[in-house]
Amino acid sequence: MKRLTLLLPAVALFFGICIQNVQAQSSSVTAQAFAEVIAAITATETSQLNFGRFSPEEMGGQIQMSPLGVRHSTGTLQLSGGLHNPAGFYITGQSDATFSITLPAGPAVLTNFGSSKTMTVGKWESIPPAGLSAGVLNGGSQAISVGATLNVGGMNDNPVGIYSGTYSITFAYN
């Protein structure tokens, strides 16, 4: 008798081989931040605008003080001797920085304390001239001169006395 042999085939199981994506998911780096805060701009008045002594006489007139200190009068006004000078300012700040000079937009009023009489100062001018980037802080500083024109009335409008007032000039980095 023949023996029948049942051959059982081998069972092979195939498993799916999965390869997952391998990747570096994230990356991080740091960077630096820099800022330079420059020295504050400072302005110091080194001399006060002084039109000096004068007599208005009958009609008054004007006294023009140039930034270079040249004083000139018009009208019946008579200039006297004594101290007179343009305004002087000393500006300091970041070396080689430029800055703007803004002169008063309108007239300044000088008042006599006792009588409350007034005179006006206008037509401001400066050396260097006003404007954007007008000044340069060579070596960290610059001197500015400011002149103006004083409007004087007759003897009755402006009696004897000392007249004083304030005005503002702006210096700004730009």
Next chain:
Amino acid sequence: MKKLFTLALVILGFSTVSFGQVTATATATGTIVSPIAIANAGNMNFGNVAVSSTAGTVVMTPAGVRSFTGGVTLPASAGIVSAAHFAVTGTTGYTYSILLPATPTTVTSGGNTMTVSTFTSTPTVATGGLLGAAGQTIDVGATLNVGSSQVAGTYVSGTGFPVTVNYN
């Protein structure tokens, strides 16, 4: 008498025995992509800043353009001004997300500090990035918060600010 042989024929039916098994072959594939990497390609410089008694800010766009608010002014001699730049490399065609700092970074000069906050970028965080053949550059701007009468000096960040990118 004749013997009858009974032949029992045993018929063995050879049936195809089905084990419920089928052999198939499949292809397994895996794609290894280049790791995404980000490197510093330039630090952030706010340049020269002039201050006053009023606090203010300097805003730098990712394009490196400055503007100011409050009591801050930007002098004509600007100094070194640049947005931060980062070089991102990885696999061409892949998109990635950008993560900018959520908290401010402090910049210090001696005992004085200011903060840098509100980081912005090109491409934006909302858009995310897309890697070209040469990777991609991310430009980052921010806002410098300047205090009232901030003391003069060169302010530098300490540990710096982090920017993170992720494949998505």
